[in-house]
Amino acid sequence: MSVSNASDAYRDGLFGEFGGRYVPESLMAATRELEELFFAAWEDADFQHQYRSILASYAGRPTPVTHCANLSADLGIDLYLKREDLTHTGSHKINNVIGQALLTKRMGKSRIIAETGAGQHGVATATAAALFGLSCTVYMGAVDVERQALNVFRMRLLGAEVVSVSSGSMTLKDAINEAMREWVASVDDTHYCIGSVMGPHPYPLMVRQFQRIIGEEARPQMQEIAGSDPDFVVACVGGGSNAAGTFTAFIDSDAALVGVEPAGGAAIGRGTPGVVHGMRSKLLQDEFGQVQEAQSISAGLDYPGVGPEHSYLASIGRARYEAVDDGQVLEAFQILARREGIIPALEPAHAIAYVLAEAGKSIPAGSKVLVTMSGRGDKDSETVAKILGEA
């Protein structure tokens, strides 16, 4: 495997007209340092070995691909799940934070900060901080602190400080604002561990590289289990890290790549190009350029922007982006649990919902469909129970 070639594309941080680095001057030096350090580390065999070893021995990689026999029979397709829900901490977020925590140590920084929506990235960051002996602060919108109480407890248990952010819409967008502000003030000894393929260069590229292991494992696994590449690769998209990490390995395949956005936060579906959080990408904004609040049952997808690589893949037609609504997601959440014994997080339940809606339609009967099961649903059980009137 040639990892160095893999990082050459987009090395300047530009994905067509998207990406870039739109940050306060105070952060220019730090983002440049990070860029240099990341490229050097990524091409360093020792770093790769360390990163991959920790993912194997600590995070539980490789994760399997599961053929869903029951749902496949129901739907008349072959459905496969890439099981990121089986990693340590319960979502793909761990892949990225192990990489960034290693970089934090290389930079000689002692503290790591992160934003979180659903809490999965916050939990993963708190976990890596505990493992590497870093102090950790996680910024989380007040609304999300409320709806993801279990993850707040987990982060605190892991030794992280959780800061509840009550500005703006009090969700992921504002948690990012607050983490950026804190980073401006503490960049000397603090690394900002962004959890998705967003933010200023090098984050969109760097996070995707740390997540590409998802697709790199899945493609040969599909060859082995299904005998061929999938016809469709489907993943949910908020910022878009699990989708980017999956799609990368299939860009040169014949598979259709489908990102599934929440109807209330469909940055690619309904957004227009804009600049926020250090990047140019598609964005939900009003007629004057004020960023709009996303609305989703899933805290992890409740984000009005999207990673610039997704805006680019959509613009060149290599991936397409579809939306499902909260009702479809709730149904998919329950169907996957009942038919396959897998309780998905609400985020990948979006991808499942899309497959349920389109099997036999835009996904023809007999298709091989790979869905990235980006996380497990324990954290969402209380939310769903409340909505279903069972709590």
Added chain:
Amino acid sequence: MENTTATPKRDFSLEEHLKSRRASGAKLLVPYITAGYCKDWLATVAAIAAAGADAIEIGIPFSDPIMDGPVIQAASQAALERGVTPASAMAELATLAVPVPLVVMTYCNLAFHAGFARFAGWLQDGGVTGSIFPDLPMENATEWSEVAAAHDIANILLVAPTTPPARAKRIAEVSRGFVYGVGLMGVTGVRDSLAQSASMIASSLKALTEQVVLIGVGISTPDQAREVAAHSDGVVVGSALVKRLNEGEGPDGAYDFVASLRSALDSVPRP
């Protein structure tokens, strides 16, 4: 990526005004106010001018102000809730005749979204002759700087305590109107004491440019303003003023505070 072609040399009215004030021996005072934070904000702008400001920064509210602390966030939020838009703020400003230059400070998405020419047109109609986008660093500012220049708007760039010297020099060459030295590592806000970095960045910028050097972020009191101005050409004061306005002080309160800053700056010993 390193496309940092300097904006063609030209005379900006903002630059001329500030340089002539400096030549007269004055230390420059640039207070900040958020456009439309309350309904009589224009009267407050007039009071700030009357109290001895050399220019006034007008903040156009943005939904995601990552360089601003809680005080300016609150004013911004209040303005957004009142329905203030870039065009409406500039239209209101156009009705006001103030004897000092006006500089807009906001975030670049508003200009990208409107289109640079349209946005520059709004600013020009509002009587604005300078712009500051804290999230549009030098590498990305070239196109806006050119469009702005065509509307006699000087695009002001920032230098941070973490900016390496060679880059600071380049920014000082490309910046128009003045060079904005960020006084500390952090976002806007009221600070009890002046950061050491404020005087340090002031001195280092003064040593490498003939441009007017103003220091902002974390300058909250007349004493702090006086201290920094000993090393710079003057100061920008935002949160300390906006905090008073958020707490309900009107034009009179703004006048008194700005006047106190003015007299502190006037007491800086001349070399």
